[in-house]
Every structure is written in structure tokens, then in C-alpha cells.
Amino acid sequence: MLTNRRRLLHSAAALPFAGAVSSAAPAAETSALAKPSPPEVTKLLARYLVGAKYDDLPESVRREARRTLLNWVGVAIGGSRHETVEIAVAALTPFSGPAQAGLLGRRERFDIMNAAFVNGVSSHIFDYDDTHLKTIIHPAGPVASAILAYSEMKPNSGREFLNALVLGIETECRIGNSVYPNHYNVGWHITGTTGVFGAAAAVGKLMDLSEQQMIWALGLAASQPVGLRESFGSMNKSFNPGRAAANGLFAAILASKNFTSSDAMIEAKRGWANTVSTKQDYHEILGDLGERYEAALNTYKPFACGIVMHPAIDAAIQLRNENGLKADQIRAIDIRVNPLVLELTGKKTPKIGLEGKFSIYHAVAVAIVEGAAGEKQFSDRAVNDPAIVGLRGKVNPITDPAIKPEQVEMTITLNDGRALSRRIEHAIGSFERPMSDADLERKFLDLADGIIPAAQARKVMDMCWKADTLENAGDLSNNAAVA
Numbered sequence: 001m002l003t004n005r006r007r008l009l010h011s012a013a014a015l016p017f018a019g020a021v022s023s024a025a026p027a028a029e030t031s032a033l034a035k036p037s038p039p040e041v042t043k044l045l046a047r048y049l050v051g052a053k054y055d056d057l058p059e060s061v062r063r064e065a066r067r068t069l070l071n072w073v074g075v076a077i078g079g080s081r082h083e084t085v086e087i088a089v090a091a092l093t094p095f096s097g098p099a100q101a102g103l104l105g106r107r108e109r110f111d112i113m114n115a116a117f118v119n120g121v122s123s124h125i126f127d128y129d130d131t132h133l134k135t136i137i138h139p140a141g142p143v144a145s146a147i148l149a150y151s152e153m154k155p156n157s158g159r160e161f162l163n164a165l166v167l168g169i170e171t172e173c174r175i176g177n178s179v180y181p182n183h184y185n186v187g188w189h190i191t192g193t194t195g196v197f198g199a200a201a202a203v204g205k206l207m208d209l210s211e212q213q214m215i216w217a218l219g220l221a222a223s224q225p226v227g228l229r230e231s232f233g234s235m236n237k238s239f240n241p242g243r244a245a246a247n248g249l250f251a252a253i254l255a256s257k258n259f260t261s262s263d264a265m266i267e268a269k270r271g272w273a274n275t276v277s278t279k280q281d282y283h284e285i286l287g288d289l290g291e292r293y294e295a296a297l298n299t300y301k302p303f304a305c306g307i308v309m310h311p312a313i314d315a316a317i318q319l320r321n322e323n324g325l326k327a328d329q330i331r332a333i334d335i336r337v338n339p340l341v342l343e344l345t346g347k348k349t350p351k352i353g354l355e356g357k358f359s360i361y362h363a364v365a366v367a368i369v370e371g372a373a374g375e376k377q378f379s380d381r382a383v384n385d386p387a388i389v390g391l392r393g394k395v396n397p398i399t400d401p402a403i404k405p406e407q408v409e410m411t412i413t414l415n416d417g418r419a420l421s422r423r424i425e426h427a428i429g430s431f432e433r434p435m436s437d438a439d440l441e442r443k444f445l446d447l448a449d450g451i452i453p454a455a456q457a458r459k460v461m462d463m464c465w466k467a468d469t470l471e472n473a474g475d476l477s478n479n480a481a482v483a
Helices: 005-014 041-051 059-079 083-095 112-124 140-153 158-179 190-206 211-222 236-256 272-276 307-323 339-345 360-370 386-392 437-448 454-465 475-479
Strands: 330-337 395-399 408-414 419-424
Touching (some): 041 158, 041 190, 041 211, 059 112, 059 140, 059 437, 059 454, 112 140, 112 236, 140 158, 140 190, 140 236, 140 475, 158 272, 190 211, 190 236, 211 236, 307 330, 307 339, 307 360, 307 408, 307 419, 330 339, 330 360, 339 395, 360 386, 360 395, 437 454, 454 475
Parallel strands (some): 330 395
Antiparallel strands (some): 330 408, 408 419
16 A cells, blocks of 8 residues: 555554654664654555545444434534524624535525534534543534535535545544643643544545645644633633634645645644644554544533533432432532543533533532433523522532542432432443433434424434435535524
């Protein structure tokens, strides 16, 4: 597959990489102690993307792609009437170009750049979208938003669409693996910073870019990282996957006309990976391409909030339902959590729904009071409900590095002295306890309720389940819009 001996050696050298690597000086100038040069990551990844076919995908990966699509369309429709989306649509309407693509759950049509952005925002605003748990990337938002918009302008088959979706997810998650957690820990919102690569790769695949053009598309994507964790709890958080979708689409379109970039924008000494992270594990990008699928590891949220709070919500709902608990029976709620939980969701007194999505105090309290944690439980109404506000003051998180992020230990002490305990190893919605197809359909219908009729929602779900049979994948957008 490689065209010369030098590339073959680089590819072979990629496989044993397990730690950080960086660019090295020319061989003649290096010493025996110098770090090896990184493999030609950008070129080899582009070569794989250009050659990868839908027929090569295992059925398990195709199935997960359909589940990913269904979940993404549902959350995008559900988020389409949020204040954040209303503001974005109002702000962009005067500047949007030709009516090339639809907005899911709405009647407006925008040019493909702005449509990709708005659908990306809409799909993330509830924090209810899919999650690649190894990196906390939300894969579908940037990729699906970009390729659906493009597919309305230039029709492509459902098979081509699903192949592009999988390849985009592979690209962003593999690149995310290569720099996580260091990249995330310093403050980058990894969904935005890697999602732009996924969107560029996926659109580039639909555009049938050459290997060189795909290299340039990835390079142009590398120049557009977007998203900082400081934005969490505000409208800006959903801006990040929306912007990543538009930026990736932008990169692929420019590359298709031979707008050039460096051929080593991911791995070069002053390239993306070395600039945004102190860790660069390029084997995570190149290892087992076409054999190991990160897209097969995607998970879906039963709760509309930060994933690290899900074990605590799961425990709270279980104890509530098993014991018929009421808020006025409770003296204290002690939870042992991984330190990441308070780092990400330590807001004690959220004032708006978006802040509640990053408050472990609110999440536990609302789970006990209302027995649920859907988008209605993270509304402005919920975070200001007196019963919930009163109970969240009794939530006492204790950080313990021995507790993994996917675990929690909860003890609820009642006024009569009884103590109710629950330990969660893996919350519902995790890879170990996945949501079923029926669970995903119930979630979809709940999100679509009040936005599109039930019969229309059923039709859209059926299109997602049968996406590989669609003659034109862009038809999905028309059917998910409001007449």
C-alpha cells in the first residue's frame, strides 16, 4: 500500500509507539539518545480515509453508526427550540446565503456552512448527545452536522453517508486518543478541537478527495481548533461542536479546490499535536486502521448532563424508587466520587438550566425529587425549584482517586437514622450497560414531542434505522424539518 521504502518504515515504526513522541532533527544530526521521528501521521491517515469502503465495515460497526445517527437526529430535533438555537438563528439569518440545507426540527433553511453550525449547536445544547467514553468526545455533532448539510447540496447514498460518518468518528476519536487526557486537562474542549478533523475527513470522503487533497483538508482542520472548557455551563459550550462542523466543512471544500497546507500538520514539531498537548501517542491514530473501530465504542446518554454525573444519578434514582424516598425524609446524601467529577461539575448554586448540567449537587437532588434526569430536569425551572434547591444543600461529594470516573458510592442518611447505600460500577448508558434500541427510540420520541408530530418522528426514526438503503441521505433533513 505504501509507495516507497521510507514510508513503509515510517508505518512500521508507528505501531510500537505507546508514549509521547515529537519531531526530531535529520538523521545525520541525531544522537543515539534522540527521540525517533514520528510517522507520517497526516499522510497515512489521509491514505486510509481515501481508500476505506463501506463494504469493509463490520456489521457491528454499521449497526452502531445507525444508532449514532438516530440518537443525533433526536437530540438535534429536541434542542431545536432552545433559547440558544433561537438566538443563533436570529443572529445568522440576515447573513445566511442560499437556502441549501435544513435545520432539524425547524422550518428555516440556511446555506450549508450555517446549517452545519446550527445543527451542531442544537444537537449539543442539552448535553444529551453520544459520548466516546475514552476521551469524553461527543462524536456525532461535528461530523453528522457537516455531512448532512453537504448531502442536501450534493446528494449521496445512505451507504456513502454512513461510511463517511464512521470515518469521521474514527478520525476525531483516534486523534483524541492520541492526546487525551493531557490536552483535555489543560482546558481544551476536545469535542471541538478534534471534531473539526472528523468533519473534514467525513465531508472530504463524500467529496471524493484525492489523497493529497485529504491531507490538505486535515491540515486546514488542524489550523481551526475550537473550544475551551471554561465555556461549560453557557451557550458557548454548544457553539464548539457547531463551529467544528462548519470549520471541517470549510476545510474540505477549500482542499477540494487545491487550497494547500503542510503535509504534516498533525505530527510536525510545530503542528497540532505538539502545540495543543504534552502527550502525542501516534499509534492511537494509526494503529489497526480498518480493524479497530472507535465508532463501535460509542455510547448514548440516558441523562441530559455531563457524563461524569451519570453514576450518581443512576444510584440516586435506584435508591429513590426502591425506597419511595421523598426529599423531606433525607438528612444527608454522601457520595464518594472521582476528583474529575468536582472538577467538571462542582457548581454548587446553578441559576440556569445550562449551569445545572455541570452541578453534581443539582443532578443528585433533581434525580431524587423527580426520579428522572432528562432535559426537563436541567431547565431553568428545575434549578430554581425550592424542593430541589433545598435538597442539593444536603449533597456532600467526597473526592477519592481510588474511585474511577465511571463509579460512585452513595449513602443516603434519613431523618430516622437509617442509611441507604448503593455502589455503581457502570451507569446505565455506559458501554457495559448500553441503552437498547428501544431505549433510544423512547428517548427520540420524548425529545421530538411537541416539535414534530409522532407519525413524522416515527418516519424519521425508520429512515435512520434504514439509512444504508436511502437513495439520498439528504432526504433525512427534509423529513426532520417542520413544514
